Amino acid sequence: MSAIRTTLVTIALLAAQFTTAHSIAAPAGxxxxxxxxxxxLKNSGFQGIVFAARGDKILLEKSLGAVKDSKQTFRFAxxxxxxxxxxxMQEVEAGKLQLDQPLGTYWPDYPNPQARAATLRQLLTHYSGLYNDMSNxxxxxxxxxSGDDIQKFATGICASPxxxxxxxxxxxxxxxxxVLGALLEKINQQSFIKLLQQRIFTQAGMDSASYYTAALPDAKQHIHGSLGGKPEPEVNFASYGPAGSSFGTLKDLHAFDLAFINNKLLSQKSRDVMVKPNAVGGAIGVWSYPFKGADERNPTIIVERQGWIAGVRILNLVDLQTQNILILVSTNGDLDLSQTWANQGPAAEVLKALILTK
Incomplete structure (x- = not known):
């Protein structure tokens, strides 16, 4: 399972308890x-972590329900x-890749001939036509x-019809x-894990962030959740690779958002290309849309990324202009965190309040 804006699912309502948090000035209206x-949000059944910031200023950090410590590590999915x-996009900036060139330009012997015709942009926006691993x-x-061989997965199950x-x-x-992660390994002659560590974690100051491997498919001290009213099933987190195997703390994810906002990972030109939405709000690795919940006349543009594996869901919302950041980490895998774009769903009211907080 993995996160995406989809139709609403049944919400399982669970009891939750508050811990202490920062006090915030009330918005007008x-x-x-x-x-x-x-x-x-708590009364609606949400359990997990709520985090709100404006740039590097933390406005609120709360643990609700089963999560007692907001400093715990969780899967980024x-x-x-x-x-x-x-x-x-870093490789595009360096001139080594082009978004509208087909995969076959860089990987001429990729085992699926049809997939070779898919452009990198189509892979990045899920219009490639590749085999869907989630059908298995x-x-x-x-x-x-229990494996984590990216090259094997890319040329094996992902090369299926x-x-x-x-x-x-x-x-x-x-x-x-x-497949994109495997391509990055091939053109750099370096493991994806090292690329992620050097170019993302280190550059962003994500000091506790890491990556699941076959040797570390899970860790008991990490946040876990429920699915279908039961403890989540055991999952090989390492098998998601470049699609979902990173993990870290709230502090790490905040650092990542700040680095993205402040162009520490990409030039502003490349970042603008990345977040430019298509007709349905899809962009490169993220979604981007106007959010009108706080002020109908002056919508703010939200860059959204969700994550969902088993019983833990994450919603990461960023406004590049105001530097407002809202992160929800839910331990209820049945709770749909989508629909913020439509001014609905668990995050909409919290996002409105954040936008208008003085």
């Missing part, structure tokens, strides 16, 4: 203060895709797969980014 908005997309639910389960010609159908899947 009918929109509640940040504290009240988070209280309403598909937020890893944003990191992989940045690595690809057992692939990422620990008892079915696809379900559409490149460019004809949106189909969210992990193989797009596993």
């Amino acid at each position: 009918n929109i509640p203060s940040l504290e009240v908005a988070v209280k309403n 598909s937020i890893t895709k944003q990191m992989t997309a940045i690595l690809v 639910p057992a692939f990422h389960m620990l008892n079915a797969n 696809g379900n559409a010609a490149p460019g004809t159908k949106f189909d969210y899947n992990n193989c797009d980014y596993i």
Whole structure:
């Protein structure tokens, strides 16, 4: 499983308890203060962590329900895709890759001939037509797969027959980014893990961030969640590779957002290309849309990235102009964190309150 804006799913309502947090000035108008908005979020059944900041100034940090410590490590899941997309854009900046060139230009012997025709942009935006690994639910389960060989996955399961010609159908899947990660390894002659560490974690100051491997498919001290009202199943987090295998703390994710906002990872020109939305809000490794919840006349542009594996979901919302940052880490895998773009869903009220907080 992995995060994406999809149709609403059934929400399992769970009890939650608050811990202490920073006090926030109330915004004007009918929109509640940040504290009240988070209280309403708690009453709706959300459990996990809520984090709000404006640039490097933390406005609120709360642990709710089963998560007692907001400093715990958690899986970043598909937020890893944003990191992989940045690595690809770095290669575009360096002149080593071009977004609208087909995969076959750089990987002429890729085992799936149809996939060779998919452009890098199509891979980055899930229009490649590649085989969808999520159609095989057992692939990422620990008892079915304990490997983490990106090249093997890219040329194996991800090279299976696809379900559409490149460019004809949106189909969210992990193989797009596993193949991109394998391509990054090939053109750099360096492991994806090292590229991620050197170019993202170190550059952004993500001191505790790391990457699941076959030797470390999980860690007991990390945040875990529930799915279907039961403890989440065991998952081989390493098998998601460049599509979902990174992890870290809230501090790390905040540092990543700040680095993205402040152009520490890409030039502003490249970042602008990355976040430019298509007709349905899809961009390169992220989604981008106007959010009108706080002021109908002056919508703010939100860059969104979600992550979801098993019982933990993450919603990362960033306004590049105001530097407002909202992060939700949910330990209820059944709770849909999408629909913020439509001014609905668990995050919408909190985001409104953040925008109007003085």
